[in-house]
């Protein structure tokens with residue numbers, strides 16, 4: 001997965017082994033890298049210290065609607081296992097992304113408006129703490145720690161088992177709207193539609209160049225209706241499908257089948273990304289215009305939007321560390337820093353354009369921040385949440401053993 005020649009790599013199969021590894025790392029005073037699905041920036045950056053790959057802890061057990069999932073499982077396997085029980089969890093859009101990284105950072109998925117974030121569906125967890133203790137946590141047991149797991153990243157411990165409350169799912173309807181006409185008109189119509197749309201509807205808009213492996217080149221809007229009702233989805237999307245240059249195809253696939261198969265960023269060094277993401281209260285006309293102009297100005301750029309609201313907005317801000325519950329859109333935009341294609345002037349303009357757009361965001365979503373930027377961490381949380389996370393970090397990992405993440409440094413204690 002990465003050139004980790006200097007790391008001491010372990011694949012534990014039990015929480016007790018993870019505990020022993022953490023105790024040893026603490027004694028040796030070396031950093032710990034925790035790997036679930038391996039899509040985060042720390043999994044594919046070379047590092048020394050101890051690397052704990054959780055792929056041996058990937059079991060999925062269903063008890064009624066409660067689902068116990070090992071800390072190293074990936075979401076494609078979860079969707080498949082739950083389908084045979086007529087259940088589902090909203091995760092992310094990609095099969096190989098890990099339950100660990102996605103859930104601990106939040107998790108904006110295909111059913112975020114009907115079921116909330118992946119982290120919102122969490123009801124408990126088994127955590128191995130930095131001191132090597134194995135603790136059970138939920139709203140009743142160690143509630144502070146449990147609060148911090150739902151958006152605070154991998155800062156507070158190694159989660160060896162996640163417990164989720166799944167909901168029944170009979171199937172979904174899925175629409176693919178290829179956009180060859182006026183993108184500004186489509187984005188405005190999408191925004192207007194989502195203001196009052198039923199929460200069964202979640203949409204994603206992507207405009208990517210041919211070089212991006214995440215989707216076919218061009219602009220398209222994808223929509224999921226959280227029930228197998230193609231008619232309902234067709235009806236709700238009518239204002240968008242009626243626009244010139246939009247071709248809509250609706251189908252009723254299995255939820256598992258819409259999860260994308262994306263390779264890990266192995267082997268060749270991926271190009272750099274100049275840009276970023278934000279959670280926005282409103283997708284206003286100015287932001288729409290800027291996003292479309294940005295994509296047009298830079299051939300090797302991407303624009304990516306996801307609808308929020310619905311169940312995402314039901315969760316009170318203080319209930320989890322995840323920021324910006326009033327956000328109605330997630331937006332990501334950036335240019336690929338392809339050697340030979342992007343010169344210093346263009347690099348600076350892309351950066352400045354993104355900085356202008358970022359002005360209006362409520363917060364940055366850490367899971368899509370694909371490099372380690374300690375100075376950006378305060379922008380990923382509300383100030384009160386950051387303060388509480390820092391207190392929890394001081395309590396559960398006072399020596400910052402778990403620092404290969406969007407790190408929340410513990411308070412310095414007088415020795």
Ligand SMILES: Cc1cc2nc3c(=O)[nH]c(=O)nc-3n(C[C@H](O)[C@H](O)[C@H](O)COP(=O)(O)OP(=O)(O)OC[C@H]3O[C@@H](n4cnc5c(N)ncnc54)[C@H](O)[C@@H]3O)c2cc1C
Pocket residue numbers: 034035036037038039040041042043044054071072091092093094096097098099100101102104105106107108109153154155157158159160262367368404405406
């Ligand atoms: C192709 C692709 C698609 C994506 N799609 C989405 C999407 O649809 N929605 C979305 O919200 N995000 C998405 N993301 C972002 C994704 O949520 C983050 O990259 C996430 O960190 C990946 O989790 P992972 O377990 O695969 O990565 P890892 O690299 O294994 O984990 C990331 C970090 O999480 C921590 N961690 C992981 N597991 C544990 C654990 N069990 N205990 C303690 N700490 C742990 C560690 O700090 C680790 O460095 C996507 C990313 C990629 C590359």
